[in-house]
Amino acid sequence: MMPESGPVEGSFHLMGGDFTNAGSASSELKAKLVKFGVAQNIVRRAAIAAFEAEMNVIIHAVAGTLHYLITTEALTITVTDMGPGIKDIKLAMQEGYSTAPDWVREMGWGAGMGLPNISKHSDAFKLDTVVGEGTTLEMFFYIKERNADG
Amino acid sequence: MLTVSAIAEKLGLRVAVQGDLSEIVSGCYISDLLSDVMAHSNDHELWITLQTHPNIVAVAVIKGISALILTNGRNPEPATVKKAEAEKVTIMISPHSTFELAGLLYPMIKDSLPPQAGPS
Numbered sequence: 001m002m003p004e005s006g007p008v009e010g011s012f013h014l015m016g017g018d019f020t021n022a023g024s025a026s027s028e029l030k031a032k033l034v035k036f037g038v039a040q041n042i043v044r045r046a047a048i049a050a051f052e053a054e055m056n057v058i059i060h061a062v063a064g065t066l067h068y069l070i071t072t073e074a075l076t077i078t079v080t081d082m083g084p085g086i087k088d089i090k091l092a093m094q095e096g097y098s099t100a101p102d103w104v105r106e107m108g109w110g111a112g113m114g115l116p117n118i119s120k121h122s123d124a125f126k127l128d129t130v131v132g133e134g135t136t137l138e139m140f141f142y143i144k145e146r147n148a149d150g
Numbered sequence: 151m152l153t154v155s156a157i158a159e160k161l162g163l164r165v166a167v168q169g170d171l172s173e174i175v176s177g178c179y180i181s182d183l184l185s186d187v188m189a190h191s192n193d194h195e196l197w198i199t200l201q202t203h204p205n206i207v208a209v210a211v212i213k214g215i216s217a218l219i220l221t222n223g224r225n226p227e228p229a230t231v232k233k234a235e236a237e238k239v240t241i242m243i244s245p246h247s248t249f250e251l252a253g254l255l256y257p258m259i260k261d262s263l264p265p266q267a268g269p270s
Contacts, residue, residue: 020229023208027237030212047212048188055185108201113185120189 008036011067014057016083019107022058025066026051029077036070042141045121046075049139052114053079059100059109060084061134074123075141085131093119152176152262154217154240157196161244161254163219167231169240173216176263178255180248184209191215196255198248202226207233207241217241221248 010032012025030047038046050066057064061083069076086092092099093115100110118125122139129135155171157163165171179191180198184205191197193214199206202224210218217240220226226234226241234241244251 020204022205023212027208027211044193051188051208051212052185107203107205108182108184108199109205111183111185113183113189117185117189 007069007071009067009069011065014054014061014064014066014079014081016058016060016062016064016081018058022055023051026054029066029068032068033070033075038070038075039143042075042143046077046139046141049118049121049125049141050077050079052117053077053137053139055109056114056135056137057081057083059104064134070143072143074143077139077141078136079139080134080136082134085133085135086127086129087131089127089129152259154196154242157217157255157258158242160258161246161251163242163244165240165242166220166226167234167239167241169217169234169238171217171240173240175216175259178252178259180252188213198251200224200248202230204230204233206230207237207239210239211237215239219244219251221246221251 014025026047029050030043033043054066061081064079064081067078091097095116096112098110098112104110123142124140126138152175154173154175158165174194175196176194178196179187181187182200187197187209191213194216196217196219197215198219198221206218207230219242221244223245
C-alpha cells in the first residue's frame with residue numbers, strides 16, 4: 001500500500017477563481033495514488049472528495065493548498081484556504097445549500113453538494129473555519145480498516 | 151462489449167474530440183450538475199450533458215468517464231476542446247435532445263449487458 005521508502009507527502013497550490021485549471025490538483029493526486037498502489041476504492045473516493053474541496057477553494061477563496069499524506073494507516077488530504085470562512089457549518093453541510101454566485105451555478109457547480117459529497121466519500125473529516133480568514137478541511141481515508149469495501 | 155466507437159457509429163454522433171474510442175461503455179449518467187455527476191456516475195459510463203465549459207473534462211477524468219456527449223448540437227468551448235485533447239477525453243455531439251438520445255441509448259446499453267444487470 002505505502003511505498004517502501006515510507007510515508008509519502010506532497011502538496012499542490014490552488015488559485016481562487018482559476019476555473020480553467022479546476023480539477024488539475026485532484027487529477028494529479030489521483031494519478032499519484034494509483035502509482036503508489038493505493039486500493040482502487042480509496043482512490044475513487046479520495047478523488048471525488050479532493051475535487052469537491054478543490055472546487056470550494058476555486059469558487060470561494062483567494063488561494064489555498066491541497067496537501068496529501070500517505071501512511072500505512074491512512075491517506076490524509078488537507079485543504080487549507082485563505083477565504084471567507086463558513087458562517088454556518090450546519091447549513092453548509094445541508095445538501096442543496098450553497099453560497100456560490102449565480103454564474104458559478106450556471107456552470108453546474110454550487111448545487112450545495114460539495115461538503116455533503118466530501119462527507120459521503122471520506123471515512124472521516126474535520127472542518128476548521130474562521131469567518132473572514134479561511135478554512136482548513138482534513139479528510140481521512142483509512143487504508144487498513146476499509147480495504148475490502150467500496 | 152459495447153464501445154464508444156460503436157455508439158458513435160450507430161447514433162451518428164459527431165466526434166469533436168477523439169480520445170480512446172475503443173473504451174467500453176457499461177452505462178450512462180445524465181446531469182448538468184457537476185457535483186451530481188461526481189457523486190453518482192461510475193467508471194466506463196457515458197455522460198450526457200449540456201455543459202460545454204472545460205470543467206466537464208476534469209470531472210470526466212476524475213470519474214473515468216468513457217465519453218462525453220453534448221446534446222441539442224451544442225459545441226464544446228475552444229478551451230474545453232484543448233483540455234479534452236490534452237487529457238484524451240472523447241467528446242461527441244448529438245443533434246438529438248437529451249431525452250431522445252437517452253431513449254436511443256437505453257436499449258443499446260441494456261442489450262450489451264448480462265441479462266440480470268440493467269444499465270446504471
